[in-house]
Amino acid sequence: MMYETLPAWVSMMFWLFFLLTLASGILSVIRRKLVILSLLTIGLSLIVPLTLFINSVGRNDGMNEWEFLIAQVSQGSTWAVFVVGGTILLLIWWPVFILRIKPIRQNNIDQ
Incomplete structure (x- = not known):
C-alpha cells in the first residue's frame, strides 16, 4: 500500500520547526525567562x-499528511483541532521568545 506524502523538504522544515521550538523552550527555562510559557512550549x-x-x-x-489534517479539522476531529491549535500557539511563541531575548542582548552590550 503506497501512500502519498509531502516532499522531503517540507517534512524536514516541519521537524526542524518543532526541534528548534523545543530547543528555544529549554533555553528559556534554563535562563528562567517566561518559565510557564516555556514549559507549555516544551510540552506542545x-x-x-x-x-x-x-x-x-x-x-x-490518495491523501498526503496536509490534506488528511485539513479533512479531519473540517470534520471536527479533536486530535486535528488540537494539532492546529498547538501549532498556532507554537508559532506565537517565536515572536514572544525573540522579543524577550532581544533586550537581554542589548543589556549585555551596554555593560
Whole structure:
C-alpha cells in the first residue's frame, strides 16, 4: 500500500520547526525567562508532532499528511483541532521568545 506524502523538504522544515521550538523552550527555562510559557512550549513541541504522526498513520490512500489534517479539522476531529491549535500557539511563541531575548542582548552590550 503506497501512500502519498509531502516532499522531503517540507517534512524536514516541519521537524526542524518543532526541534528548534523545543530547543528555544529549554533555553528559556534554563535562563528562567517566561518559565510557564516555556514549559507549555516544551510540552506542545513534543506532543503536537507525536499526535499528528500517530493519527496520520491510518490516513486514506490518495491523501498526503496536509490534506488528511485539513479533512479531519473540517470534520471536527479533536486530535486535528488540537494539532492546529498547538501549532498556532507554537508559532506565537517565536515572536514572544525573540522579543524577550532581544533586550537581554542589548543589556549585555551596554555593560
